[in-house]
Amino acid sequence: MDSIQRLVHLAERGRRAALDDLAGALCSAVADDQLARQALDVVTAAGPKLWIELDGALRPWLYGYRDPRITMAPVAQRMGNPLAVALAACGRDGREREKAVGHPLMATDVRLLPVLVIRAVDWVPAVQNEALRVLTGALTPPDAAALRAVVPMAVRLAERQRGRAVAELARQALLRADDDTLDAVRRCEDLRGRRFAFEVSLQAGRMDRRQLAAAALRESDIISRARCAQVLAAQAIDGDRPELVEELLESKSARVRVEALTALVRLGRTDYGLRFLDDNASMVRLTAQWAVRREGEDPADFYRQRLVAAGNAGGLLAGLGDCGTAADADLVLPHLEDPRPRVRAEAVRTLRRLGAKAELGGMLEDPAPVVVRQVVATLRALGVGVPVERLWALLGPGHPRHVRHAAHRLLVDRDPWTRIRADLLLADDPDEVLSLRARTDLAMWCSRDAASAYANCPDELRAEVANLLSRVEAAVGADTARVLRWLIRTGS
Structure with missing residues (x-):
């Protein structure tokens, strides 16, 4: 088991030779039922990508070539334990793969479902059809554990020529699942599987406002987080309910803040724009500036008034760079001596964006690399020679x-x-x-x-x-x- 765990770790890191060695080790381990069970647990825990690559390693692409390390034990041919069924389903012979797919364990052992999904895109029609039939039964009714095993595989294999059917099968299973099961799949560890579950849920309207807000604020996947914020913002606009997105303004994600702020401005709450004019994220600042302009005011005046006694000088400097002019350079120059490297760097960058030429040669010796990088970029862009x-x-x-x-x-x-x-x-x-x-x-x-x-x-x-x-x-x-x-x- 130590050897198999080490090979799984190396295979996950992209070592092709380790993948071949792992295939051979599994073919040896299958003869011992206890060892086979432990090995299958380790491979299953490694995630969907390993099973996809392992399927190819168990069946070398070169016609007529047989890797001496990959020799199926008789127990694999008899399919005497779950690992043996999995290995048989990845064999060379299409008839043997079809037989393995129809084994009772395929529909009942969750650890084998990733292999079943692989066979659902098999190039042999009989194997593919049998796998789709068994997979449909395994997902009836949709079970959280089964879906968390199937969806990540189906998402990846959907990109293959014969992968559309299995992806649609996974989608329909998610739609049939109850709310608790669907919520469990949206919390699976696999990023692509979780994102697929979110998209299906959003398209079907299967997330309430509380769930949308929680996901927009706390979901680790930035794509799903932004999509939930987008849907919640649309609901706020349609229902004229600004309170639905107000809490999203506190999100750490700039894309979520933009969705919330845009919705509020479209609902007439342009006063929120002033709060975010000094946001560190460019997309949020630009949205806030749009809100201020809708009020008939110039956001550049805000930056000019606040920049002298700035607490968040970096955001204010960046904002002035968004909408100021070269005449504002005098407001920026004092910040070239700020003790904070990020503020000095932003000041240099703002001068470049304003098109204001200044004597920056002395800052080439700044102790902070981030400042010197901005100095070089500004000198090159403005053609200021040293x-x-x-x-x-x-x-x-x-x-x-x-x-x-x-x-x-x-x-x-x-x-x-x-x-x-x-x-x-x-x-x-x-x-x-x-x-x-x-x-x-x-x-x-x-x-x-x-x-x-x-x-x-x-x-x-x-x-x-x-x-x-x-x-x-x-x-x-x-x-x-x-x-x-x-x-x-x-x-x-």
């Missing part, structure tokens, strides 16, 4: 990695020979991250852009670049070095 001597100094080994990387990005944006020199300087740097970036950039330039580079190598750089190339030739590779030497020699 003295090249300053960038060469920042490229040196005495600075943190994020500062050196920023200097490198700004240097490679200049002329080709500045780019080559910067790449060569870092090509054998002790910092492997920076070194790899430089070598990759140099190789890409040589293969893609060198043929169209017509700028002559400046005389004052020619000797330095040649010496640098000699020093790092082993690091950059023979092909890149040959192209660069030719460019240096020919003067182009």
Whole structure:
């Protein structure tokens, strides 16, 4: 069992060889009833994806090839225990698969239902039809445990050529289930199965307002959470009942807050817009700004008035960036010195979005990488130059990695020979991250852009670049070095 558990763990992580070994181990374990029962429990607990892959491993794709590890014990052929039935249902012979599908355990042992679903998309019509017949019986009446085993498999196999029938069978079973059973399936651990159950429930109107609100606030799947909020918002609008969505405004999900706020604004409650103008989520801020405009006011005025004594400066700066102008730059500049890195980064980003040019070169040495990334993006977008001597100094080994990387990005944006020199300087740097970036950039330039580079190598750089190339030739590779030497020699 230790071996089987280890192989299941490795197979879940995508190790194909472990999957083949697991198939062989199960074929050996099937001879012992107790071991077979434990092994089946482990495989079942691993989830639907493993059974789908294991089905292929038990039946190698190469015609005429038989994996010596996969040798069915006689007990598997006699189907003397549930694991034996499962293995027989995954065998090569279509007649044997059909026989296994019709075994009484297939309809009564929940652990075998994933295999039954696989056979419901079998390429042999007789096997497929028999599997669909048995599966229909197993889901009559719909049982929570059976549905939680079937639905995740049916959702995945619906993508196959013959998968539509089994997906529709699962859908109809969910529709026939009572409310408690349907609620249990919506709480299954498998994400795709849970999402399918939610969608079926929503389309059929099988969730009341309390359930919709609870799912919109607490469901872990963002898609299902947003869909429940969307349905509840539609009910609030149709019934002119804003109280149905007011509690959704406290959701941690931006998409849920947007659905709730949109519904309230459409119901005439535009006053809610002011509460969310400084929301950290862009989609929520934009919705709030729309609400304020419907009141005939300019949301930019709100940001201008609040920004001086801001508690949530990040959200206010972002909001000003949404709807302000370059003339608002003076309101942003003081926040470049905020002690909080995220606020400084948002201030730099806001200047870029406003199109306001400012002296940001000094912030290239900011201790926070998030700030320096925004500084580089702003300098590049607004075309604000930094003295090249300053960038060469920042490229040196005495600075943190994020500062050196920023200097490198700004240097490679200049002329080709500045780019080559910067790449060569870092090509054998002790910092492997920076070194790899430089070598990759140099190789890409040589293969893609060198043929169209017509700028002559400046005389004052020619000797330095040649010496640098000699020093790092082993690091950059023979092909890149040959192209660069030719460019240096020919003067182009």
